[in-house]
Amino acid sequence: MKGFRVVFMAALAASVIASASLLHASQDTPKTVVGKPNLAGLHDFDFLVGNWRGHHRKLKEKLANSHDWEEFDGSLSMRKLMDGYANVDDNVFNTPEGTYRGVGLRSYDTKTGQWAIWWLDGRDPFGELDPPVKGHFEHGIGTFYSTDTLRGKPIRVRFVWSNITPTTAHWEQAYSADDGKTWEVNWTMDFTREQ
Template sequence: MHTPAHPGADDFDFEFGTYAIHHRRLNRRLSGCEDWTTFEGRCTTRPILGGLGNLEDNTLDLPDGRYRAVALRSFDPASGLWAIWWLDGRAPHALDVPVKGRFDGPIGLFFADDVLDGRDIKVRFTWDRRNLDEPRWEQAFSADGGTTWETNWVMRFTRVADAT
């Protein structure tokens, strides 16, 4: 294992390579919905910016059709914070508001202020890398300033052999 030049810059190195993803997504957010849709996907992640960032290329196989998306992550050595942006191929000119945060041990928490259906919300991403071959990601929204959270998307990653 290497020692990064900037502590925290290697936080997402566990995700380099290819994963099959099992998605579980709430059908409607912050509306009292209890119905979930499950679907499969795949991603490949590689380093960029000389190791101070990475790009996660995703294929999502929703029941109504496949789409592509990317997660773009960059690390700021001065603050020790990561920023994560999401770009959905169905809206190719709309980059989501970045969530920012860091890992504390195997759990990473990342937050942003955003708007959903005209209402101010808080967004939280939680990365769990306790099992490096099967990491987990969750997205949750809060409409009350972070007092309560509704998890609306869960992704379970399973490492697969990279194509050679």
């Protein structure tokens, strides 16, 4: 198990470094501050530190005009890394098909004021990491975008964090097949902090 952790962390670190310069430009990209680190968003994910219970609602078939949802519970445990410039969460999903785990890794870029978020699915721990979603928080809402593929076709991916309080938070994932003109929300998570 120790060997897997070393390989996993090395792969994640390499992905973070390799992807740092591949920032996707969008209207939501904050301006780069030349010569001065942008620390405005460094603490944006501090709210998530600790242990949470989650209720999930997930669309069974994405971008297929489906309205068939499944619901299940799970948990999330998050901690800071690299003196707060990164963080990681360990997720447990108790789906109707069985329990699996996933890891979210986030890293903050002081040049752009953006966070990058990578996902590792425990059902395929030696597969490729998903392309990172990148973005920032504005007025208490975090919005993050990436480009990916689904069934061999290009799609846009969007994560949104909202309704954040000391004891609750909401996350949702949406896909777009028309470069962001329309979005289909396909997964929501409502979190409650464990006491």
